[in-house]
Amino acid sequence: MKKFYLIGTIAVLYTSLFAMPSSHAQNTKDAAYSLSAEQVAEKLANRAINEARIGYMHFTLRNHSGSQRKRSALFVQEQLPNQTKIGIYFTEPAGLRDTGFLSHDNSGNNDQNWLYLPATERVRKLPASSRGDYFMATDLSYGDIKDNFAFALDDWEFSLGDPKTIGSKTYYVLKGLAKTETIKQEMGYASFSAHIDPDTWFPVSIEYNDTDNVRLKEVSVLSLELIDNIWTATHFSIFNTQLSHQTDIVISDMQSVYQLPPHLLEPEELAYGAPVSLLQ
Numbered sequence: 001m002k003k004f005y006l007i008g009t010i011a012v013l014y015t016s017l018f019a020m021p022s023s024h025a026q027n028t029k030d031a032a033y034s035l036s037a038e039q040v041a042e043k044l045a046n047r048a049i050n051e052a053r054i055g056y057m058h059f060t061l062r063n064h065s066g067s068q069r070k071r072s073a074l075f076v077q078e079q080l081p082n083q084t085k086i087g088i089y090f091t092e093p094a095g096l097r098d099t100g101f102l103s104h105d106n107s108g109n110n111d112q113n114w115l116y117l118p119a120t121e122r123v124r125k126l127p128a129s130s131r132g133d134y135f136m137a138t139d140l141s142y143g144d145i146k147d148n149f150a151f152a153l154d155d156w157e158f159s160l161g162d163p164k165t166i167g168s169k170t171y172y173v174l175k176g177l178a179k180t181e182t183i184k185q186e187m188g189y190a191s192f193s194a195h196i197d198p199d200t201w202f203p204v205s206i207e208y209n210d211t212d213n214v215r216l217k218e219v220s221v222l223s224l225e226l227i228d229n230i231w232t233a234t235h236f237s238i239f240n241t242q243l244s245h246q247t248d249i250v251i252s253d254m255q256s257v258y259q260l261p262p263h264l265l266e267p268e269e270l271a272y273g274a275p276v277s278l279l280q
Contacts, residue, residue: 037158055254064244074274085265089274100270116270132188139238139247172196
C-alpha cells in the first residue's frame, strides 16, 4: 500500500509542477518537435551548468515495509573545459561521516571514480565496471550521479516516441538502447524511456530497464530551481520497482562558487573530509 501511495504522490507533484498554459504547450510542440532524437539528447548533454557549485544533499531511504533512514552529504561540482569533477562527502549519520566519493568525468571517455571509507583509511579507485553499482545503499548508481539527468551520447542509441501530453504540457519521449553489451553491463541498464521538458531540457521522469530489459527504476524530478540562471534539480526521487525501495533526495543551500581551492577535487584530498568552509 505504501508503494502506491508514494507513486501517486509523485504523479500529483509531477503534474502540478510542470503544467503550463495550453497555448504555451502548443507553441512548444509546434516549434520543438522537428528535432531528432540525437538532437534532443544533445540538448540534455549540453545543458548549461555552473562552473563551480556547492550545496547539501539530503537522502531519505525507504524500504518495502515503510521504514526509513536519513543521510546528508556535502556536494561539490566543478566544470572544466573538458572535465566535470564531483565530490560527495557524507556528514550524517555519524557512522558514515567523512565517507567521500569523487568522480572525474572526462570528455575523452577515460572516466575515473574513487571512494574513501574512514574505516579503511584509504582511497580506493573504483573500476569502470562499477558505474552500475548502487551508491551507498541508495537507489542511485555511481553512473546516475555523474550523468546529472542527461544520457551519455557514447552509451546510447536514441529514438523518439510519440510526444506525451500531461495536463496541458507536452513533452518529448526520448528512448535509448545501450550501444554494446559491455556498456549495458557496466551501466546496469539495457534501455530507458524519458519525458523531456523542452523548456528546461530536463527529464521530468525516466524509466530504466535492467540488463534483461525488465523494468528496474522510476526516476521523478519533482522540483527544479533556477540557481544563478542555471536549472538545477532540487528534489527528485528514485523508486526501485524490483526491490520496492525508494530514495528521495532534496538539495539545499546550493550556491555558485567563484573559484574552488586548487586540488580540492582530487583523490588525495578525499581523506580530509567535507570542505564545509566553502559554504558562505
